[in-house]
Amino acid sequence: MRPVLVACPTFAGKAYALDRYLASYRALDYQPRSLLLVDNTADADDAGRYAGVIRSKLLPGEDVIHIEPKATLHKTLAASWAVIVARAEATGVEVILSLEQDIIVEPKALRVLMAIRDTLRLSYIAHAYYPRGGCEPGWAYSDGLGCTLIVRQRAAIAVAEADKGLCGFESSVYWDGAKACVADLFAIEHLSGGEADYWPFEGNDGRRNDHLTSTTGATR
Numbered sequence: 015m016r017p018v019l020v021a022c023p024t025f026a027g028k029a030y031a032l033d034r035y036l037a038s039y040r041a042l043d044y045q046p047r048s049l050l051l052v053d054n055t056a057d058a059d060d061a062g063r064y065a066g067v068i069r070s071k072l073l074p075g076e077d078v079i080h081i082e083p084k085a086t087l088h089k090t091l092a093a094s095w096a097v098i099v100a101r102a103e104a105t106g107v108e109v110i111l112s113l114e115q116d117i118i119v120e121p122k123a124l125r126v127l128m129a130i131r132d133t134l135r136l137s138y139i140a141h142a143y144y145p146r147g148g149c150e151p152g153w154a155y156s157d158g159l160g161c162t163l164i165v166r167q168r169a170a171i172a173v174a175e176a177d178k179g180l181c182g183f184e185s186s187v188y189w190d191g192a193k194a195c196v197a198d199l200f201a202i203e204h205l206s207g208g209e210a211d212y213w214p215f216e217g218n219d220g221r222r223n224d225h226l227t228s229t230t231g232a233t234r
Contacts, residue, residue: 015044015045015046015128016108016109016128016132017046017047017048017105017106017107017108017109018044018046018047018048018107018109018110018111018124018128018163019047019048019049019050019098019101019102019105019107019109019110019111020039020042020047020048020049020050020110020111020113020124021049021050021051021052021098021101021102021110021111021112021113022051022052022098022112022113022114022115022159023052023054023090023091023094023095023098024051024052024053024054024068024114024115025053025054025055025064025083026053026055026063026064027207028115028116028207029064029067030205030207031115031116031118031205031207032067032068032071032115033071034118034205035115035116035117035118036071036072036076038118038119039076039113040073041121042119042121042123042124042125043121043122043124043125044124044125044128047075047111047124048075048076048077048105048107049072049075049076049077050076050077050078050079050097050098050101051068051077051078051079051115052078052079052080052081052094052095052097052098053065053068053078053079053080053081054080054081054082054083054090054093054094055080055083056082056083065078065079065080077101079097081093081094081097088176089176092172092173092176095169095172095173095176096173098110098169099166099169099170099173102166102169103166103170107166108165108166108167109128109131109163109164109165109166110163110164110165110166110169111124111127111161111162111163111164112159112160112161112162112163112164113160113161114159114160114161116204116205116206116207117160117161117202117203117204117205118202118203118204118205119161119200119201119202119203120200120201120202122200123141123161123200123202126199126200127139127141127163128163130163131163131165137164137165137167137168138162138163138164138165138168139162139163140159140161140162140163141160141161141162141199141200141202160202160204161202
């Protein structure tokens with residue numbers, strides 16, 4: 015089977031979900047796979063401490079890299095994803111599962127997504143779990159990277175063209191090519207916890223706005 019890199023940007027506001035996230039990842043019944051978390055908490059918020067907490071819990075095949083956040087959420091996400099794409103390229107991995115640190119999935123999740131990918135040759139497959147929307151009949155796309163399988167080449171294009179985005183790096187506007195939006199093939203639990211204590215962004219959901227300055231870190 016094809017190797018998969020499971021990865022996401024993260025920050026100290028997601029610490030409450032770390033143990034369950036790692037347990038969920040380790041329960042995945044698909045192999046071969048590896049894990050990379052990109053911690054972008056600012057030094058002012060003891061980034062090294064959170065990256066160190068993550069590292070202390072990791073097993074072989076699991077890794078964390080720390081970067082400093084950039085001036086905006088959009089740029090921080092793009093920089094985090096540049097690290098993820100570079101790791102995939104360096105290890106020869108063609109497929110990335112973007113699985114954010116507050117997303118808990120069933121053990122079969124990656125196996126199901128890869129089966130869709132290998133059968134239909136899609137470059138972007140997103141689980142439609144967001145409460146703000148659903149999946150229309152037929153092919154559609156999700157606008158997030160919470161649980162999304164991405165072909166590495168498409169992710170690399172998104173990183174290279176990040177400065178052209180109108181809706182933030184996570185928008186599906188970047189993922190040209192075949193897309194699918196799936197639901198009900200496996201269960202997802204979307205955790206919530208201490209993000210608000212760290213989140214400097216304000217917007218229509220009270221937590222974020224892509225044009226504001228980042229002083230801490232970003233995940234989505």
